[in-house]
Amino acid sequence: MCEGLSKSSSVAVIGAGAMGAGIAHVAALAGHRVILFDVKKDAVSNAIRSIETALGKAIVKGKMCEAEAQSAISRIVAVNDISEIKGVGLVVEAVAERLDVKRKIFADVEAIVEDACILATNTSSISITAIGAQMKRPERLIGMHFFNPAPVMALVEVVSGLATSRDIADCVYSTARDWGKVPVHTKSTPGFIVNRVARPYYAEGLRSLSEKVADAASIDALMREAGQFRMGPLELMDLIGHDVNFAVTESVFSAMFADRRFAPSIIQRELVDGGFLGRKTGRGFFDYSEGAERPEPTIEPLASAPENVKLGPKSSSGAKLQERLIDAGLLVSGERTAEPDVIAEIDGVFLMQTDGRTATKRASEIGREVVLVDFAQDYLATKRVGVSRSMQCAEPAYRAIVGALQRCHYEVVPLKDVAGMVVMRTVAMLVNEASDAVDQGVCSAEDVDLAMEKGVNYPIGPLKWADEVGVELFHRVLINLREHYGEERYRASPLLSAHRWGRMPIHSNAKIVSKLSA
Known part of the structure; x- marks a missing residue:
C-alpha cells in the first residue's frame, strides 16, 4: 500500500466552516503546515479561534501539553486568495453540498496546484464521479469524508469515483491512518457506506411510530437498552435535525431511483414542514423547551408471579432469557416443552422470540396462546424488553408472562402486535x-x-x-x-x-x- 502524505507536504483546506476547521485541526495536529482559505475572510479567523479553543480544552483534560497545542496552531496559515495554495501536496475541499460549487472550486484549484497534488472533497452525499467529470485529471480526485466533529470522530470514508486512481485512494487511506483516523475504502455510490447502511435505523424507527407499535419514548428506550445503541432513532433524528436527516434520506432515495427501502417518512416530512426540527428549534419528537419534562417509556404495572414455568428446547434462540428465568427461581421442575422455538411455556402460554411474524399469526399456526418478546443484544444484561400478545391471548395468560419477566428484573414494554416488533x-x-x-x-x-x-x-x-x-x-x-x-x-x-x-x-x-x- 502507498505511504501516506509526507509530513513535509503542506495541506490546503478550502472552506472554514465547522468541517473545514475540524479537518485543518486534524492535519495541523498531525504535523502538516495547513493553508486555510474561505471566501469569507471572517470565517477563517473564526475557525482558527475555534481550533485554539478546542486545543485549550485538550490541554485542560491532559490530552496534550501547551507546547504541542501552540505548535499545531502555528502551522495553520490563513490566506485571502486561493492562488496562495500553490505548492501543497493535498487539497481538501469542505464547502457547501452543491455540485456546481464544488466543480467550480476544483476547476480553479487544478489551474493552481501541481500535477502531483491530490485533490479531495469532504462531500457526504455528492458523487465523486460527477464532481470530477469536468476535471482535466479526474484520476487524482478522491472523497475524504470526515464525520463531525472531525477532531473527535474516528472514521474517514475514502471514496473512489470511476476515474479515481487506486494509488491515490491508497495514499489518502494511509494519510488518514497517519492522522490518527480509522479509514475505510468505499466506492462512490449514494450514501457511501454510513449514510446508506444507517438509513434503516431511522426508517424502521419512523415506521414503528407510524404503525403505533409504541410511543416515541418507548421505541427509543428499547433501541438503547435492548439494542445497545448509543441513542434511539427518534431522539437521534432530533439531535441531527429533521431538515438535515430528511434531506439525506430524500437524496439517497432519489439517487437509488426510488428504491422503497430508502423511502422518506410522511411523519418526518410533517415535522420539517412545521418547523419542528428537533433540538435546534426546541421541538421535534420530543419537547426541548425550558422546563419541559422528558416522557418516560411505557411499562407494564407489576403482575403476579406465574404458577407454572417450563423451559423450551435448549436450542432456543432465547437461551440467555432462559438463563434469567432459571436465575429468578421460577422453574418448578426440570421438564421442558418440546415445541420448537419456544423460550418458555408459562401457565400454558408460549413465550417466543419474534421472527418477523405477528404473535397472532404464530398463535393461529400452532393453536396456542402466544406472547412474543423483541430482540435484545444480551438478554442477560438488558433491563428492558418489549412484548406483544396474540389476539387469542387472554388477559390472565398475558399477565402471567409479564409477571414472569418482571421476576427476571425486566421492565416490560407493551407493544402492538406488529410484524418484527421494534428492535x-x-x-x-x-x-x-x-x-x-x-x-x-x-x-x-x-x-x-x-x-x-x-x-x-x-x-x-x-x-x-x-x-x-x-x-x-x-x-x-x-x-x-x-x-x-x-x-x-x-x-x-x-x-x-x-x-x-x-x-x-x-x-x-x-x-x-x-x-x-x-
Missing part, C-alpha cells in the same frame, strides 16, 4: 443493507462493520452481528416481513441468502461468496 426489524434491516453494500462491491465486509462501529457508534458491526446471533434468524425475519407487508422494502439481500443457505458466517466469508456470485 428485531431494525437490526435485521441493518444486517440486510450491510450485506447488500458488500454484495454490490461498495465496500468489504470488514470495512462496512468498521464504518458502522466507528462512524455511528453501533454496538457491533452489522455483519459481525449476523454471525454472532445467526444469519438464519435475520434471513427468516426478512422473509416473514416481506410476506407480511408484501413490500420490496424487506427483500433479503442475495449475499445474506447465500450465507443462510450455505450455513456460513457472513463477516469473514462475505468477500469470497460475493465474488463467486458476481
